[in-house]
Amino acid sequence: MLRLFILSLFVILLAVCSVHCKNRILKLLRLLLNQEVAVSNTSSEKTQADVINLYESAQAKLKRLKELKAEVRLLSKQFKNEKSTVKGKQTKRLQQTIYLNHYSQQLEAKFRISLRKSTSASTG
Known part of the structure:
Protein backbone atom coordinates (compact mmCIF):
# COMPACT_ATOMS: atom_id res chain seq x y z
CA MET A 1 0.00 0.00 0.00
CA LEU A 2 2.81 2.37 0.94
CA ARG A 3 4.73 1.45 -2.20
CA LEU A 4 1.67 2.19 -4.33
CA PHE A 5 1.36 5.60 -2.70
CA ILE A 6 5.06 6.31 -3.31
CA LEU A 7 4.80 5.19 -6.94
CA SER A 8 1.76 7.42 -7.52
CA LEU A 9 3.63 10.32 -5.92
CA PHE A 10 6.51 9.75 -8.33
CA VAL A 11 4.11 9.76 -11.29
CA ILE A 12 2.59 13.06 -10.16
CA LEU A 13 6.06 14.56 -9.70
CA LEU A 14 7.05 13.40 -13.19
CA ALA A 15 4.12 15.31 -14.68
CA VAL A 16 4.95 18.53 -12.82
CA CYS A 17 8.77 18.73 -12.63
CA SER A 18 11.42 19.96 -15.03
CA VAL A 19 13.53 17.66 -17.24
CA HIS A 20 16.47 17.62 -14.81
CA CYS A 21 14.17 16.76 -11.94
CA LYS A 22 12.44 14.09 -14.02
CA ASN A 23 15.75 12.32 -14.65
CA ARG A 24 16.46 12.16 -10.93
CA ILE A 25 12.96 10.92 -10.17
CA LEU A 26 13.27 8.23 -12.84
CA LYS A 27 16.57 7.08 -11.31
CA LEU A 28 14.96 6.85 -7.88
CA LEU A 29 12.00 4.99 -9.34
CA ARG A 30 14.31 2.47 -11.04
CA LEU A 31 16.18 1.93 -7.79
CA LEU A 32 12.94 1.38 -5.91
CA LEU A 33 11.68 -1.12 -8.48
CA ASN A 34 15.03 -2.95 -8.63
CA GLN A 35 15.10 -3.32 -4.85
CA GLU A 36 11.55 -4.64 -4.85
CA VAL A 37 12.41 -7.22 -7.55
CA ALA A 38 15.61 -8.25 -5.75
CA VAL A 39 13.74 -8.77 -2.48
CA SER A 40 11.06 -10.90 -4.14
CA ASN A 41 13.66 -12.98 -6.01
CA THR A 42 15.77 -13.75 -2.97
CA SER A 43 12.82 -14.60 -0.77
CA SER A 44 11.15 -16.89 -3.29
CA GLU A 45 14.20 -18.60 -4.82
CA LYS A 46 16.75 -18.91 -2.02
CA THR A 47 16.23 -19.76 1.59
Whole structure:
Protein backbone atom coordinates (compact mmCIF):
# COMPACT_ATOMS: atom_id res chain seq x y z
CA MET A 1 0.00 0.00 0.00
CA LEU A 2 2.81 2.37 0.94
CA ARG A 3 4.73 1.45 -2.20
CA LEU A 4 1.67 2.19 -4.33
CA PHE A 5 1.36 5.60 -2.70
CA ILE A 6 5.06 6.31 -3.31
CA LEU A 7 4.80 5.19 -6.94
CA SER A 8 1.76 7.42 -7.52
CA LEU A 9 3.63 10.32 -5.92
CA PHE A 10 6.51 9.75 -8.33
CA VAL A 11 4.11 9.76 -11.29
CA ILE A 12 2.59 13.06 -10.16
CA LEU A 13 6.06 14.56 -9.70
CA LEU A 14 7.05 13.40 -13.19
CA ALA A 15 4.12 15.31 -14.68
CA VAL A 16 4.95 18.53 -12.82
CA CYS A 17 8.77 18.73 -12.63
CA SER A 18 11.42 19.96 -15.03
CA VAL A 19 13.53 17.66 -17.24
CA HIS A 20 16.47 17.62 -14.81
CA CYS A 21 14.17 16.76 -11.94
CA LYS A 22 12.44 14.09 -14.02
CA ASN A 23 15.75 12.32 -14.65
CA ARG A 24 16.46 12.16 -10.93
CA ILE A 25 12.96 10.92 -10.17
CA LEU A 26 13.27 8.23 -12.84
CA LYS A 27 16.57 7.08 -11.31
CA LEU A 28 14.96 6.85 -7.88
CA LEU A 29 12.00 4.99 -9.34
CA ARG A 30 14.31 2.47 -11.04
CA LEU A 31 16.18 1.93 -7.79
CA LEU A 32 12.94 1.38 -5.91
CA LEU A 33 11.68 -1.12 -8.48
CA ASN A 34 15.03 -2.95 -8.63
CA GLN A 35 15.10 -3.32 -4.85
CA GLU A 36 11.55 -4.64 -4.85
CA VAL A 37 12.41 -7.22 -7.55
CA ALA A 38 15.61 -8.25 -5.75
CA VAL A 39 13.74 -8.77 -2.48
CA SER A 40 11.06 -10.90 -4.14
CA ASN A 41 13.66 -12.98 -6.01
CA THR A 42 15.77 -13.75 -2.97
CA SER A 43 12.82 -14.60 -0.77
CA SER A 44 11.15 -16.89 -3.29
CA GLU A 45 14.20 -18.60 -4.82
CA LYS A 46 16.75 -18.91 -2.02
CA THR A 47 16.23 -19.76 1.59
CA GLN A 48 18.61 -18.95 4.37
CA ALA A 49 19.74 -22.58 4.51
CA ASP A 50 20.70 -22.50 0.84
CA VAL A 51 22.81 -19.41 1.38
CA ILE A 52 24.50 -20.99 4.40
CA ASN A 53 25.24 -24.14 2.41
CA LEU A 54 26.73 -22.10 -0.42
CA TYR A 55 28.89 -20.19 2.04
CA GLU A 56 30.13 -23.36 3.76
CA SER A 57 30.88 -24.96 0.40
CA ALA A 58 32.85 -21.90 -0.67
CA GLN A 59 34.77 -21.92 2.62
CA ALA A 60 35.66 -25.61 2.19
CA LYS A 61 36.87 -24.99 -1.36
CA LEU A 62 38.91 -22.03 -0.22
CA LYS A 63 40.51 -24.09 2.56
CA ARG A 64 41.41 -26.86 0.09
CA LEU A 65 42.86 -24.29 -2.29
CA LYS A 66 45.03 -22.84 0.47
CA GLU A 67 46.25 -26.34 1.38
CA LEU A 68 47.21 -27.00 -2.24
CA LYS A 69 49.02 -23.69 -2.50
CA ALA A 70 50.96 -24.48 0.68
CA GLU A 71 51.88 -27.87 -0.76
CA VAL A 72 53.10 -26.22 -3.97
CA ARG A 73 55.20 -23.75 -1.98
CA LEU A 74 56.68 -26.56 0.10
CA LEU A 75 57.57 -28.57 -2.99
CA SER A 76 59.10 -25.50 -4.60
CA LYS A 77 61.26 -24.84 -1.54
CA GLN A 78 62.30 -28.48 -1.36
CA PHE A 79 63.21 -28.39 -5.01
CA LYS A 80 65.27 -25.23 -4.65
CA ASN A 81 67.09 -26.42 -1.52
CA GLU A 82 67.80 -29.88 -2.81
CA LYS A 83 71.07 -30.31 -4.70
CA SER A 84 70.46 -33.67 -6.22
CA THR A 85 72.95 -34.93 -8.77
CA VAL A 86 70.56 -37.39 -10.29
CA LYS A 87 69.01 -35.68 -13.29
CA GLY A 88 65.93 -37.93 -13.33
CA LYS A 89 65.01 -37.00 -9.75
CA GLN A 90 65.37 -33.31 -10.47
CA THR A 91 63.25 -33.53 -13.59
CA LYS A 92 60.52 -35.49 -11.82
CA ARG A 93 60.44 -33.05 -8.90
CA LEU A 94 60.25 -30.11 -11.28
CA GLN A 95 57.42 -31.75 -13.21
CA GLN A 96 55.54 -32.35 -9.96
CA THR A 97 56.00 -28.75 -8.89
CA ILE A 98 54.85 -27.43 -12.25
CA TYR A 99 51.85 -29.77 -12.23
CA LEU A 100 50.81 -28.81 -8.70
CA ASN A 101 51.20 -25.12 -9.47
CA HIS A 102 49.08 -25.48 -12.60
CA TYR A 103 46.50 -27.57 -10.72
CA SER A 104 46.20 -25.03 -7.92
CA GLN A 105 45.72 -22.24 -10.46
CA GLN A 106 42.95 -24.23 -12.15
CA LEU A 107 41.26 -24.86 -8.81
CA GLU A 108 41.50 -21.22 -7.91
CA ALA A 109 39.93 -20.21 -11.22
CA LYS A 110 37.12 -22.75 -10.82
CA PHE A 111 36.54 -21.60 -7.24
CA ARG A 112 36.30 -17.96 -8.27
CA ILE A 113 33.85 -18.83 -11.06
CA SER A 114 31.66 -20.96 -8.79
CA LEU A 115 31.77 -18.32 -6.06
CA ARG A 116 30.79 -15.65 -8.58
CA LYS A 117 27.93 -17.83 -9.85
CA SER A 118 26.68 -18.65 -6.35
CA THR A 119 26.90 -15.02 -5.30
CA SER A 120 25.03 -13.84 -8.37
CA ALA A 121 22.44 -16.61 -7.94
CA SER A 122 21.85 -15.71 -4.31
CA THR A 123 21.48 -11.99 -5.01
CA GLY A 124 19.17 -12.54 -7.94
